[in-house]
Amino acid sequence: MKARRTRFVAVVAAGLLALSACGDAGNDSDDGADGPDVEVEKQDFEAGTRMAELQKAGKVKIGVKYDQPGVGFKSATDDDPSGFDPEIGEILAAKLGIDDDDIEWVESVSANREPFLQNGTVDFVIASYSITDDRRKVVGQAGPYYVTGQSLLVAKDDDSISGPEDLKGKKVCSVTGSTSIKTVEEEFGATPAGFDTYSECVQQLKNGSVDAVTTDAAILLGYAAEDPDKLKVVGEPFSEERYGIGYGKDYPELCEFVNETLTSAFEDGTWKEAFDATLGKGGAEAGDPPALDECA
């Protein structure tokens, strides 16, 4: 009995150790302070619009990811999230006349982005949020402010996978959604592994328990940049994901505002600066700013 208990305690301890080891991932991320300094400007918005309301309130709630280095990331020790998405959020807030310090960041995991917008938990969602028809039925999406595509992250020393066509029979992990896993599963014959966070996917990739992680290249590049000795992104993107800015469907006027803000950020170079300070650090090129969708 005593021996059993000792062994049980050892197993629990090992389990906890493994858990705490996961929690450490990415502690040394930058604090995002080196993004562009955007000037806070007080525009004259038409009374009654959402922009005027937000400007008057003097604060804005923005939903971002907390677990995607380079895109949207915040460790337990950081005060504010860092990454390309929060930088875009700061640009947007500045155009509303709201300072960085008055932005309330809210962690938005993929599944709660629409509910957050619908019930007003956040004013905007900027969280690697691809524009799709189905989403536009329930929320507003303006943009895109960035275009990326589904790609593959593999172990640095793995030469057996150089593109999606090498995935047959390989264990592939994705938490993006049913469409991206469907592509690798049905078109390329991969075996899916189910997890609920990207960090767990990447951890299992490092352990060797899965062979590849698939999701948007932007997200994968962030992970690869964090651990370039162990991870690499391979192959050309095999889908097109257009990241948009989500807003409540009750405020259609926000679409024009977001588009104007993005257009000026494209033109005055703050968009590229924001990119270079975050995603660009991993060696990715900003390229040309994407063409914006017209507001309905």
Add this chain to the structure above:
Amino acid sequence: MDFSFLQDSYELLLKGFWVTLRVFLASGLIALVVGTLVAVARVSPVPAMRVVGTAYVTLFRNTPLLLLLFITYYGLPAMGIDFGFFWNVSLAAGLYTAAFVCEALRSGINGVPLGQAEAARAVGMPFTMTMTQVILPQAFRLVVPPIASVFIALAKNTSLVAALGLADVAFRLQGLLRDYPNSRTAAFLTIAAMYIVIVAAISLVASWAERRWKVESR
């Protein structure tokens, strides 16, 4: 309600259903075998076996399943023992459910009239033979309904494995929620229907077994 996502996703859902079913069958088998062994240990004449049996039930019945899953998912590989995602999580679910199978079965064993065991002993049967030939066959038929409940609980508990490396139906649900925010209610109902299919099958098997092994007027 919008079920149009099914057109694109039914194959994925069926694959997820198959994973759920396999985890259920594997952990159910582990639960039945281990649960029976532990139940026998708990009624055995050897005190050490009884202590081990009681300790097993105390440990596994009183630990949250999620914690057990973490132990086999993170703990075992950390100690260099790794059976792969499928067996790691099936083991946890199986060992957890075994404690409940054991207790249900023990109540069945206790429900077999004492005279049966005494008669077996009187004709010279050893303990193992008394158990396998006389007591357990009668005990099992007594506990079909409670064991069915235990298995129904297991079928639904398997949804916890979605975050631990297996692409089961619960994992597919998360994917659908992300891609089809307009069809959330429909997605929930579809997944619920899949669990109901498994549970209904268990109930059918249970009522068949009950009829088949019915004890004529006792």
